Every structure is written in C-alpha cells, then in structure tokens.
Amino acid sequence: MKPPNLKPETVPSPIHHTFGPHVDRRYLWNTIALSYIPWRYVRGKSCHQLKQELKKLLPGEPALFASGREALLALLRSLDLRPGNEVIVQGYTCVVVPNAMHAVGAVPVYADIDRDTLNLTKESVEACITPRTKAVICQHTFGIPAPVKELRKLCNERGIFLIEDMAHIIPDKPLRVSLPPSLGVGEAGDFLILSFGRDKAVSGIEGGAVISRDPAVSRKIAEMERTALHRKWWEVARLLEYPTRMHSIVRPLAGTTLFKPVVWLMQKLGMIAPVLTQTEKDGSMYPILRKLPNACASLVLGELKRLPAINDRRRTISDFFLHHGRKHGWPMLNGITQGLPLQKFPLFVGDAEKKRQMLKAMNIHLDDGWTGCVVCPATCNLNNAGYRWGQDPETEAASEQILSLPTHPTMTLYQAQVLAEKVDEWMKRIAVQE
Numbered sequence: 001m002k003p004p005n006l007k008p009e010t011v012p013s014p015i016h017h018t019f020g021p022h023v024d025r026r027y028l029w030n031t032i033a034l035s036y037i038p039w040r041y042v043r044g045k046s047c048h049q050l051k052q053e054l055k056k057l058l059p060g061e062p063a064l065f066a067s068g069r070e071a072l073l074a075l076l077r078s079l080d081l082r083p084g085n086e087v088i089v090q091g092y093t094c095v096v097v098p099n100a101m102h103a104v105g106a107v108p109v110y111a112d113i114d115r116d117t118l119n120l121t122k123e124s125v126e127a128c129i130t131p132r133t134k135a136v137i138c139q140h141t142f143g144i145p146a147p148v149k150e151l152r153k154l155c156n157e158r159g160i161f162l163i164e165d166m167a168h169i170i171p172d173k174p175l176r177v178s179l180p181p182s183l184g185v186g187e188a189g190d191f192l193i194l195s196f197g198r199d200k201a202v203s204g205i206e207g208g209a210v211i212s213r214d215p216a217v218s219r220k221i222a223e224m225e226r227t228a229l230h231r232k233w234w235e236v237a238r239l240l241e242y243p244t245r246m247h248s249i250v251r252p253l254a255g256t257t258l259f260k261p262v263v264w265l266m267q268k269l270g271m272i273a274p275v276l277t278q279t280e281k282d283g284s285m286y287p288i289l290r291k292l293p294n295a296c297a298s299l300v301l302g303e304l305k306r307l308p309a310i311n312d313r314r315r316t317i318s319d320f321f322l323h324h325g326r327k328h329g330w331p332m333l334n335g336i337t338q339g340l341p342l343q344k345f346p347l348f349v350g351d352a353e354k355k356r357q358m359l360k361a362m363n364i365h366l367d368d369g370w371t372g373c374v375v376c377p378a379t380c381n382l383n384n385a386g387y388r389w390g391q392d393p394e395t396e397a398a399s400e401q402i403l404s405l406p407t408h409p410t411m412t413l414y415q416a417q418v419l420a421e422k423v424d425e426w427m428k429r430i431a432v433q434e
C-alpha cells in the first residue's frame with residue numbers, strides 16, 4: 001500500500017547514501033555554471049560572503065579551509081596543545097578526527113557513547129578526564145543533538161575547551177534536547193567545526209570551517225587561514241565534475257552489472273576523488289592547510305540560502321521513519337525525536353551487514369562508511385587511531401548492529417516508503433522466528 005500523495009513515477013532510482021546526496025538539478029546546474037568560469041575556481045568573493053552568512057547563523061568568528069579535518073587541525077594548532085595532551089572524543093567517529101589530534105601530538109581518548117543517541121554522555125566524558133585533558137570534542141552524530149548543556153557545565157568546572165563537531169548538522173532553527181534555557185546544537189561550544197563535504201549537512205563538494213568564540217584563538221586561526229595554500233585550479237575543476245559524474249554515470253549505472261567496473265575505473269583514473277586517502281585510513285594526516293576554493297564556497301552559499309528547505313526535507317523523511325518505525329515496532333534509538341533534520345536515520349538490527357548486502361541486489365545501497373566500525377570507516381587502522389578493542393563496549397555493540405536509512409535532500413518520500421516496507425518485512429520475519 002502506498003501512502004497518499006506520493007508519486008511513484010518521481011522515484012529516482014537508486015536509494016543510496018553516497019551517490020551525490022545533495023545533487024539535484026539546481027545543484028548540478030550551479031556546478032556546471034561554475035565550471036565555465038575557471039578564473040573564479042580558486043579566488044573570488046564567495047569566501048567573504050560565506051563568512052558573513054555563517055556569522056548570521058552561528059555566532060563567532062569563522063575561518064574557512066579546504067575540509068573539516070583541516071579546520072579541526074587549524075583549531076587544535078591554535079590551542080597550543082603539547083605532546084601528550086589529551087582530547088576526549090567519542091567512539092563511533094570518523095578517522096580524520098583522531099588523525100588531526102595525532103598531527104598536533106595530542107592523544108585521542110575515546111569515551112563511550114549512549115546507544116540511544118550515538119553521542120557522548122556527561123558520565124562517559126567525566127570518566128576519561130585526567131590532568132592532561134585539554135578539550136572535549138562533542139559530535140552530534142547524524143544530527144542527533146548531544147547533551148551540550150551538561151558537557152558545557154562539566155567543561156567549565158574542569159577548565160577544558162568544548163568543541164562541537166557539527167559535520168553532520170547545521171541547524172536552521174534552534175535545536176535543543178529540552179526547552180530553553182537549555183543550550184542547543186552549536187550554542188554551547190567554545191569552537192564549532194563544520195564540514196562541507198559531499199555527504200554532509202550542506203555540501204560544497206569539499207570544504208570546512210571552524211567558528212571560534214575565543215578572540216585570542218580566532219586571531220591565531222585567522223593567521224593560519226591567511227597563510228594556507230590555495231588549491232590548484234585543476235583540483236577544483238576535478239571537484240566540480242563530481243556532481244555530473246554522480247548524476248549522469250554513477251546513479252544511472254547503479255543496479256546494473258556495469259556499476260562496479262565503471263566506478264572502479266573512474267576511481268583508478270582519478271575521476272572521483274576519494275573522501276579518505278589510504279594514508280588517512282592508516283592514521284596520518286597531511287599537515288599542510290589549504291584554503292576553501294571560491295567555487296566550493298559559492299556552492300555552500302547556495303546551500304545555506306536554502307538551508308530551511310534542505311533541513312525540512314530531512315525532517316520530513318526522518319519523521320516519516322520515526323512514525324512508521326514506532327507503528328511497526330522497529331528497534332529504534334530512543335534519542336531520536338520528532339522534528340530532527342537527521343543526516344541519516346540509524347536503526348539497530350541483527351545481521352546488519354547481511355541485510356545491507358541483500359538490499360544491494362534491489363538497488364538499495366546503504367553502506368555509508370559508518371558500519372561495523374568504532375573509528376570509521378571499517379577499513380581504517382584501529383590501532384593507529386589509538387583505539388584499543390574492548391575499551392568502549394556500548395560503542396562496539398552499537399557499531400556492529402547499526403543500519404542507517406538515508407534522509408538526504410534528494411531522497412524522496414516514496415523511496416522512504418519503499419525502504420520502510422523492506423524493514424517491515426525483516427521485522428515480520430523476526431517476529432515469526434520468535
């Protein structure tokens with residue numbers, strides 16, 4: 001049965017997380033238009049304009065870099081961390097986060113997560129604090145708000161910096177776990193990290209920002225931003241080809257026998273830049289900071305202009321999964337509430353990997369790099385990331401069972417319904433077996 005007002009003919013196949021989730025017609029035309037003005041690839045007014053927009057959205061002094069990981073590196077450098085200083089971060093994070101810590105000689109200390117939010121808790125952070133702790137990085141995993149009010153209080157008491165990692169969410173309106181005067185996402189941190197990667201809250205294909213609320217630190221970061229290297233114009237040209245490749249090659253081929261060899265070949269020929277290099281998966285980070293290219297800033301500006309619409313789409317799909325899941329007894333996270341513009345909608349299921357493989361045969365691609373890993377993706381070197389197996393049991397259990405459903409701006413409600421019916425089938429089967 002199809003829900004009312006959903007048009008099956010508008011379903012763009014396939015269902016996916018990573019085949020250009022922001023790339024709709026408007027995004028595509030923006031990048032094509034930008035590709036015809038190569039003199040604006042690297043330099044232009046967009047970076048300045050983007051900073052003005054960010055200031056309106058999130059108070060503080062923004063600085064722009066070529067990626068979120070470089071923004072984090074600039075921030076950690078500006079905090080004058082000494083070798084052996086510790087930074088608390090949650091298990092179930094991206095490998096680039098501990099890499100940035102290692103690049104400044106700091107030690108990542110992994111705190112366990114709350115399985116209902118996939119985020120840090122005050123208790124798990126408190127258990128990790130030592131005299132060497134300098135900062136806590138609090139991630140709003142997939143857009144689920146972390147308990148920032150409690151963490152703010154704890155960091156104030158212990159004299160520790162609080163960094164909010166907002167790679168997965170940029171709120172268009174206050175997003176709080178409880179009513180004011182509670183603090184919302186992006187309101188509690190001394191510093192905020194944003195990512196404009198291709199699958200993130202908003203996309204400039206690549207890019208990142210740090211927002212500082214400490215004037216002395218802001219000055220140091222501004223100097224690093226000023227002296228960062230420009231990206232080469234041909235690198236930007238290659239980035240601008242990404243939306244067309246996703247829209248015209250990858251998505252149409254998904255589900256066919258040509259998909260795997262063509263994507264492999266495109267990667268080998270450098271036609272699709274990897275999100276993570278092998279060096280990064282092995283636990284190191286390139287130490288040179290690069291500026292955000294003007295063309296990427298221009299794409300982010302376009303996305304910020306329609307942030308309410310982007311987040312509304314995420315809210316609609318997240319709410320659909322939430323209500324459907326409640327009605328059909330899905331094993332959901334209690335921390336997901338109505339009205340959240342989630343980056344993706346996580347569920348806990350048994351045999352998550354087997355289910356993803358099964359769905360692939362139906363042209364449903366749910367591998368997003370955040371499955372079966374405590375420091376993600378699963379192909380990264382856990383030892384080099386500084387994680388010891390067994391240290392965070394909640395994180396390890398959650399990461400094994402997680403299966404996330406897409407909620408991105410090009411996902412349709414009809415696709416969400418198709419996916420929901422698949423999950424219902426599993427639930428029925430499990431109920432029969434029990």
Ligand SMILES: Cc1ncc(COP(=O)(O)O)c(C=O)c1O
Nearest residue numbers: 067068069094167195196197208
């Ligand atoms: C939680 C988190 N923080 C930071 C980053 C870094 O963002 P970027 O890819 O722009 O370097 C990522 C990227 O995957 C992330 O998932």
